Amino acid sequence: MNPMQQRVTGVIIASLALAACAATPTSSTGAAAPAGGISSDNLAAHLRVLASDEFEGRAPATPGEDRTVAWISAQFAAVGLEPAGEGGGWTQAVTLERTAITGPARAAFTVAGTRRELANGDDIALETLHPDGDVDLRDVPLVFAGYGISAPELDWDDYAGLDVRGKVVVVLVNDPDFETAPGRFGGRAMTWYGRWAYKYLEAAKRGASGVLIVHETEPAAYPWATVRNGRAAPQFDIVRADAAGHHLKVRGWIQRATAERLFADAGVSFDDAKGAAQRQDFRAHALGDATFSAAFDVERSRITSRNVAGLLRGAQRPDETVIVSGHWDSFGIGTPDASGDAIINGAVDNATAIASMIEIARVLGDGPSPARSVLFLVLTAEESGLLGATYYAANPLRPLATTAAAINMEMWSPDGPTRDISSWGLGRVSLERSLAAAAEAEGRSYSGDRDLEAGFFYRADHFAFAQAGVPAITVGPGMDQLEGGVEGGLAARARYFAERYHQPGDEFDDSWDMRGPTADTTVVLRLVRAIADSKAWPQWDADSEFRGVREASADQRRQRRADR
Incomplete structure (x- = not known):
């Protein structure tokens, strides 16, 4: 076993140990979380590992990728997902130039x-x-x-x-x-x-x-x-x-x-x-x-990176799929900042989403099986232009025509809980209303993207699924802080983009306020469960540029239901 294999094996062993510890969820106070609840401590524990310097900034085609893929695969196995990649494994090979x-x-x-x-x-x-x-x-x-x-x-x-x-x-x-x-x-x-x-x-x-x-x-x-x-x-x-x-x-x-x-x-x-x-x-x-x-x-050079895929099989309509996604990659080792730190750890962007995916998979797996299958898809090379998602959309592991929705997550905030939750851009899709309903059920509100001028609709992996016709949304944090209001939320967002976004300062530490990511993950869990249990197909609105692409595959969805 060479040194790299030893390090990756060590990461897997540590990951399995962490997952075993996470089998009984705990709250941020250390007490047992409510049955089936999202655990703040589990989210923090996942972030502490995935955004550590050991993962070298999670750049594709580096030792950091090997550690990242091994760790995520181990977590998926520990929470009971089935391997859903190629050849019965956990990964989908993504060949990149x-x-x-x-x-x-x-x-x-x-x-x-x-x-x-x-x-x-x-x-x-x-x-x-x-x-x-x-x-x-x-x-x-x-x-x-x-x-x-x-x-x-x-x-x-x-x-x-x-x-x-x-x-x-x-x-x-x-x-x-x-x-x-x-x-x-x-x-x-x-x-x-x-x-x-x-x-x-x-x-x-x-x-x-x-x-x-x-x-x-x-x-x-x-x-x-x-x-x-x-x-x-x-x-x-x-x-x-x-x-x-x-x-x-x-x-x-x-x-x-x-x-x-x-x-x-x-x-x-x-x-x-x-x-x-x-x-x-x-x-x-x-x-x-x-x-x-x-x-x-x-x-x-031509390299092979990897998407990681784990499946929670549906009990009633297992051939229909709800994708839950987020990207694992960051920028690796870059230019040192003023402190001499050169590792772009990508804690907020996007280790937060991967931690949430693992927790959602755990909670769904511990409860009644959903009607539809849920594919947890951790994507590579988002930072290089949504490439892992683009590759998947061109080479799907499960048919896109019967993929009900792609629910993507990005960049939960460590700056305190908010009254609202949001989505990126103006999607013109029924999933926005479904997200609003899930938020309301948790005593919160849905607010549209307050920063439409930033063009976030085109900057997240859901866009690749949208272009292929799949109703898709990226869910992100709201701005209306419980302690600070909208003004505080906007200020925190501005600080992040100025001082940490795609920079070595995007690191996890134990001062993070995990109440926000926990509450947001809980809303996404409710959204995923609702779409996975529904018989209805999410739809693009009449004025969406993606509606025509989706309608072209409508006969396949009708036929699949008729054949069942």
Whole structure:
């Protein structure tokens, strides 16, 4: 047994011991929890292990993944789930293309013969997922395409009259409505057009060599540190036959101050250009004679990461499925912070959800069997673009047509209990009403996402299921603190995103107030039980963009019921 195998075996043994201790749930006071109740102490114990430095930040394709997958599998076994992965095991192999920058990344803008060097990580944050060779762009013309949006249904096209083939496109983050009066994009709520993933895809489709997104904290909904840490880590994607056309040669972000210098050097006011981009009559244009150069070596490999799957088999309609999901990955070992800590432990994001999944599985398993089967699906590579969920949706372990719902969890708050519970984005799905009913049954309320401009609907794993038609929702904490109100909740959220999100500061410690995660997990437990026991199929609302995809499989659900 090699040292790695010894360490993983040790983690499994410790995990089984922990699970055995958790067989009798205890409350946060140490007393026995009510029968079938979610245990604060169990949640904390799971977090203490999963967010520890021993797991090295849980990055895919690292020793941290091996420990994470082994630990979760052991927990699922201990609470009585059946292995639901491939070949009778606990995992689903997710083959990913891994791309990492090796050595220094050099970048520069050149305007009117003057070259301005850019510091990667400070002025600019670069990455690539393109399959061909090292990156070596030399004096590629720069064009400004506003928000980089082509939306025919809204009569909006930032690329109208502009050929971007072989060029690098500078675009703004979010969409035109964020800083203006509500217009064609529905106000401050971020749309799919505002997301960085959309902007990269649209430019790649048009043959661009690269995209640079101008970072601003408020419209991006996260600080530069989040961008820097995310780009510094290796990048992943599922295996694509059309990877060369799907991906840009180089993509990245630039600080607003960097953009202001570039535009000024090109004889353009950044503020004026941004203002023009917010109007329908905007026309994209070259940034004078400005060019962009970037060069860095790239190490490419194909790795296999893993989703973890455990099944609680339904008693009456076992072929129908309710998915309960959350992602296990974080960013591994990154850039040291001011204290010298470089491990991005991902305690809130998203060890909290995994702890809740284990507790929900335990409580459901201890009670009457649900009518439908419940698949507990712990997903990889969410931080790389929802890749574990995307892979599952393309290669489901159980048919999507008879998957009633995907209930995803993200980022419970350690800052105290709230009167409400929320979901991410505006889902336009019956699950939002079901969540409200579950909250009311627990003496709480449901509040819609108070931060629609952050675009969270597109930033969690449920989105991959939604695109495949499965009614899906991501449940997250509310903002109305029992001790602090909405003002306190919003302040705590802002502190987290500024100081800990995707940073080494996202750590668990025993000062956490576990009342919030416990109450929130209890609501999700009630929601899962209700959907699993119901004969009804959750539905997308009439105005949802996913309704048509779901309706295409309606005959399969009707036939399955008829055959039973």
